[in-house]
Amino acid sequence: MRLLLVEDAQDMAEAVMIRLARSGMACDLAASLDEARGFLDVQRYDVIILDINLPDGLGTDLLAELRAAQDRTPVLMLTALFSVDDRVTALNLGADDYLVKPFDHRELEARLQALHRRESAQKGEEIRVGQLCFNPTAQTASVREEPLHLTRREFALLAMLIRNRGKIMSKERLFEGLFSFNDADVGLNAIELYIARLRKKLVHAGVVIETQRGLGYRLDLDG
Known part of the structure; x- marks a missing residue:
């Protein structure tokens, strides 16, 4: 499985990447929306992990761009927001799942595996x-x-x-x-x-x- 992690909190991002690498997942890191777009221009991913608050905008903006372009890559949103309205908005824009910070790395991994299995099931x-x-x-x-x-x-x-x-x-x-x-x-x-x-x-x-x-x-x- 190849993942794109869009997250500007360096310490947290590094911890996530180390955990995922130990599980055999290849993970690229983008610290901004602009970097994420650069990765997406040249690489396909099995799942995208997308933070909402980023230095150059909102992760939901990138999510909306992907879905408008008919890109159905599974997206798991990371958020420090507890508002139900915020989470519902992300899901309505096309997010497949969300996880509230702080989170347990085991839960993140399990959710990523579930998204990947669901996508694979749809392909046969x-x-x-x-x-x-x-x-x-x-x-x-x-x-x-x-x-x-x-x-x-x-x-x-x-x-x-x-x-x-x-x-x-x-x-x-x-x-x-x-x-x-x-x-x-x-x-x-x-x-x-x-x-x-x-x-x-x-x-x-x-x-x-x-x-x-x-x-x-x-x-x-x-x-």
């Missing part, structure tokens, strides 16, 4: 390719009814490949889905490592991850 439930069964809602995968034990990033990589079955996915696109801009010490070659791990776990799945030299990778039926 169980997917079967060969002997591989993939369920994005339950976040499970199995081969011949035996569960696959995947790390979060391995699961995210498999999700991208299986949803684009038969299509070539560039190494850069896969990298964007797994790592944040802050993962400066991680190079593109990390994708090769994760692809190798997946291939070993899918050896009896009846599928193959093909390397298209100079182009990327493609998942399809084996033979």
Whole structure:
């Protein structure tokens, strides 16, 4: 899962990013609306965590822009406001959920997972390719009814490949889905490592991850 956190409180933002990184989530940080727009211009996200009060305006303004552009990326609003009217306004503008500060990081993580599962469910439930069964809602995968034990990033990589079955996915696109801009010490070659791990776990799945030299990778039926 790749997230965008729009929050200007540096201490809180860093604590959130550390927690999410430990859970295998790639998180980019924008400290203002302008920075957030810059990220959104070049990157797609699974969920956006959006503070209401920011140095250059209100998070609800950005939310309204996204929904006006038919961008349905799930948005969780962060707010220090306790007013029911404020929260209702955010929900009416298209927010999917909200969390009042201060909050427990476990609750934030649980809400993010719930939003991601809901979005995945709307895109389709169980997917079967060969002997591989993939369920994005339950976040499970199995081969011949035996569960696959995947790390979060391995699961995210498999999700991208299986949803684009038969299509070539560039190494850069896969990298964007797994790592944040802050993962400066991680190079593109990390994708090769994760692809190798997946291939070993899918050896009896009846599928193959093909390397298209100079182009990327493609998942399809084996033979």
